[in-house]
Amino acid sequence: MSTTTTPRIPTQRGPAPAPPPPRREPNPLLRWLLFGVGAAVVWSLINTDVGVRSLIQGRDGAARLLEGLFPPDLDGTLLSRVGTAIIETLQISIAALVLGAVIGLPLAALMAGNVQAPGWLSGGARAIATTLRGVPELLWALLFVATVGLGPAAGVYAITLHAAGLIAKLCSEQLEAVDSAPVEAMRLTGASRTATALLAIFPQARANIASQLLYQWECNIRSSVIIGFVGAGGIGQALGISMNLFRYQEMATLLIAVLILVIGVDRISRAFRAHLGAASHNPTPTLTTRFRQLLTRRKS
């Protein structure tokens, strides 16, 4: 015996009118957050004197500076000094890269999760790397100028420490990103953690780590220009001296030299990275890339 149920028939005529969509109440927390951000922006702009007024006030100084830059000083003695300063900058950047890699790569290996280093060792490496990269190069430079004196050695030490922290972080990420299948297979052969890291993890990450180091070289060049202002050698030191003595034409020559150096190193590094087949992994676009992208966007 089967039972049937009578469907309930709605008593209203026609479909019921759809209820109006509920009005979304703005989240009070979000409202306060937006208000807080807005207030912080206004407060910062007012207290730092940013605005058209300060720009207008500084127009005479800017005009004097720009006028003073031209024509750049092309005196033979100066050009020879600029050449020496460029070579010193290159030496600072290369020395700092090598020393930074010597410190940073072992830290990267200990920090990478798939290397499976003991917890106390990876935690220690992580703390050291965070400290090294947490202190800006300029601060390291001030400390080293105060301890080892003015000159390129202070620059090398300063850049080395900051670069080591950065290399440790970025390269540990590259190590963690490798294909896990060969790593597991190697572990299943009873290989030690060191053997697995050296033969299954590092070879896979080799090209990307080399690319990362080349990018760090570009960063070292830029850093060495900046820290030169506090007496840590290189072309930055020469720039600082010219600026302090108001020799603007000399400064123009040095600025052009810095631009040529940065673009040249960028080109060389790019060519090497393309050869390694890892250029696409460059995590941060360089200044020239950004400039090129900007130009392309404008044209299109």
Added chain:
Amino acid sequence: MDIQLSGVTVDFASHGLRVLDDIDLSIGDGEQVALLGPSGAGKSTLLRVILGAVRPVAGQMRVGGRDPFGRPADVTAIRRATGIVRQRDDLVRGLSARTNILIGQTHQWRPLDWLTVLRGRVPHRYTERLAALAKRHGVDEFLGTRIEHLSGGQRQRTALVRALLPAPRMLLADEATSGLDPTRATEALAHLRDAGGATLVVTTHDLPVARQFPRIVALRDGHVVFDGADLTEQAVQDIYGSRDLAEVGS
């Protein structure tokens, strides 16, 4: 090297899946077994359990008298006595086929062997055996070539030589012949079966491959549904259900 599994159950909690359910299996020293079953039956997981790479939620295991989840020394001893060939591409990119073969036994290396291998050469005591195995499996033609420049079949053969080089006491092959052409697959299977009396467990979804073994253990949905020598039509139906048997090479 014998394998004893009793009540082994594996759950993949993150997927809410029971991959192996109360498996009882005993494989004697030097025995050759085909683990047959469709994809997802739990064959590869069973091999990983034997090597201590996947921890069961229940059950007891002994491999060569040792617990694969026991003391680190036991785990290492089991793994060092085992040769593995997997369907997945387990070889290290950026290294040559030769180096990939040699890195299967770093535990035997002396300090100078590291330098020899990293320079792309073969330590003296492996030279003869490597040359013989490489020739037998047709790997000698591309020993110096980087893995990323090799075809799937060439990589599979490289992995096979890597597993065979240390003359292991146990060989685990996970769909090891799937990337090879029929002639190479038959040859590879013959070489695996001729590996000096080692215990051999080969997983396959291919009936003709399984039929070449004196013992077939069939898995379906994490259960052992057949364990014996002669696979009947009914047993095949039990393993593969209503699937077209031509698909599995019946």
